[in-house]
Amino acid sequence: MRLPGRLSAAIAVLDDIETRKRPVSEALKAWGLNNRFAGAGDRAAIGNLVYDALRRRASHAALMGSDSPRALVLAVAVRDWQEDPAALNESFAADSHAPDPLSEDEIARVTGQLNDDTPGWVLADVPEWLAPSLQRGFGDNWIAEGQDMAGRPSLDLRVNTLKSTRDRVMKALARFAPAETAVSPLGVTMPAGLRDARTPNVTTDEGYLKGWFEVQDHGSQIVAALAGARPGEQVLDLCAGAGGKTLALAAAMMNKGQIFAYDSDRNRLAPIYDRLKRNGARNVQVRAPQPGALDDLVGKMDRVVIDAPCTGTGTWRRRPDTKWKLSPDLLAQRMTEQAAILQEGQRFLKPGGTLVYITCSILPEENDDQVAAFIADHPGFASIPADALWQGAFATELPDDLETAHGGVALTPRLTGTDGFYFNALRKPA
Known part of the structure; x- marks a missing residue:
């Protein structure tokens, strides 16, 4: 699948989540079962689009003037994935699986900026009713805390010292370019990638099956x-x-x-x-x-x-x-x-x-x-x-x-x- 088809799929998944009120993982699994032609890379990219849309739903919706699945996915494509709207429209015209082209209003919105009077909860991408609680907890940093909470997480592992060492686990997973965690002396981390990056599937690794490590934040x-x-x-x-x-x-x-x-x-x-x-x-x-x-x-x-x-x-x-x-x-x-x-x-x-x-x-x-x-x-x-x-x-x-x-x-x-x-x-x- 090319990007236009992936964007359409992400819109469909978000619509399914909204309509059926079911968890993201369930909706993504259902889409995959109904579209078996999609490869692992496609499924990962579509999942990234869906999760990115939900992470920043408030700010994306405020900019687009809508929280519809289409508006959110287009905002992710341009704001988060750095796609050019004109180039997107060209690719949409050449792909039968693409969404409808971006309108002039959508292009103006998605390339614009949030107003100076945008509420803090929108900038923080948190529910409005939680703003007082977060402000009490974090003071002047509450918006920055919310914005970082809207990012992608790393994949972290804890070395099981009953069976292995961090050096041994790092060598076994070298193909994933792991790094040592900043605080825990037993942690191994793989930072989140950008755009359609896939999260390493470490649970099929020999070291995991032998109990050398566990997935743990x-x-x-x-x-x-x-x-x-x-x-x-x-x-x-x-x-x-x-x-x-x-x-x-x-x-x-x-x-x-x-x-x-x-x-x-x-x-x-x-x-x-x-x-x-x-x-x-x-x-x-x-x-x-x-x-x-x-x-x-x-x-x-x-x-x-x-x-x-x-x-x-x-x-x-x-x-x-x-x-x-x-x-x-x-x-x-x-x-x-x-x-x-x-x-x-x-x-x-x-x-x-x-x-x-x-x-x-x-x-x-x-x-x-x-x-x-x-x-x-x-x-x-x-x-x-x-x-x-x-x-x-x-x-x-x-x-x-x-x-x-x-x-x-x-x-x-x-x-x-x-x-x-x-x-x-x-x-x-x-």
């Missing part, structure tokens, strides 16, 4: 390291999900001690079994959700790790469709769940134990606000100094702009080149 690696799990400890991973952080904790503990991996959703937990086997993690006991599943752990844990249910605002680069579906009601629901799980998690700590609170959110309501409310309700709990945790994990000083008002650590694409994450470690009184 650099930010997720950082917060897992900050959790500070040590060999010989008793650790409860209370929201283990598919086990990404569980595996990182197991490696940090060198398979010594015990990790209890639990999740309230059996389906989320299902992939963990194969991952544990592939990674050679032998100190993990999976606890399936059932009444009394964790009763024997109350008051016995050195460390309870809560990767809390959240809005996922920190993953907007990877799942931009969720940005525009988020509602005040959903945020309120997640905040209620977070408060409840913090209350639940602290029960399992022994005196002097550590409660680790993590979210993949950039909203203060889910982060510092939750910690402040928990401490107010649980006198004696206090945040462990973030700079000490950072020094212990990475042997470097914690950058000043990463520490939050309530002693947490905030990671964002703008600050750390990672997904958005929040971390806070609270010590239970002895």
Whole structure:
């Protein structure tokens, strides 16, 4: 397929997403099944167009005067992919699968600039109702934070030290030009490409199949390291999900001690079994959700790790469709769940134990606000100094702009080149 056909396909996929209200990945898969002539390069390019359109939907729509699939895709082609409108129209005329030619009005809009009075939420490409929250969280930098959150993410890997080393993984993946991550000593990264660049499929690599590495965002690696799990400890991973952080904790503990991996959703937990086997993690006991599943752990844990249910605002680069579906009601629901799980998690700590609170959110309501409310309700709990945790994990000083008002650590694409994450470690009184 040439570019005109790919643009038409992206418009069709966006129309399908809008009409059927289904996830991007599902719509792209359906298009691929219905158009088997399209090669892997075509599918990657169409996916890039669709995701790019959703990442910057607000600013593209404001410039084009429309948020229709056609308007968004044309804006991506010119604004993001640097196509010339005149050249596009020439290529459209020569391709039977092309969209209709750009009108004079569309050309004027797509080559223009946003007005000086454009609202901040449009410039930041975030939902309007979230602007006050982001401004409270990031101050004068909130628009820049939103703009960086609208970029493409890198592909990051965490080396599994139970089976391999970073040098070994880098050599095995040399064909993808990997680089070392800036903070995590176990991270390998492949920056996102431009336009129709394809993301390397590393999960078919021999090293992955042997358990040498896992796909894990650099930010997720950082917060897992900050959790500070040590060999010989008793650790409860209370929201283990598919086990990404569980595996990182197991490696940090060198398979010594015990990790209890639990999740309230059996389906989320299902992939963990194969991952544990592939990674050679032998100190993990999976606890399936059932009444009394964790009763024997109350008051016995050195460390309870809560990767809390959240809005996922920190993953907007990877799942931009969720940005525009988020509602005040959903945020309120997640905040209620977070408060409840913090209350639940602290029960399992022994005196002097550590409660680790993590979210993949950039909203203060889910982060510092939750910690402040928990401490107010649980006198004696206090945040462990973030700079000490950072020094212990990475042997470097914690950058000043990463520490939050309530002693947490905030990671964002703008600050750390990672997904958005929040971390806070609270010590239970002895």
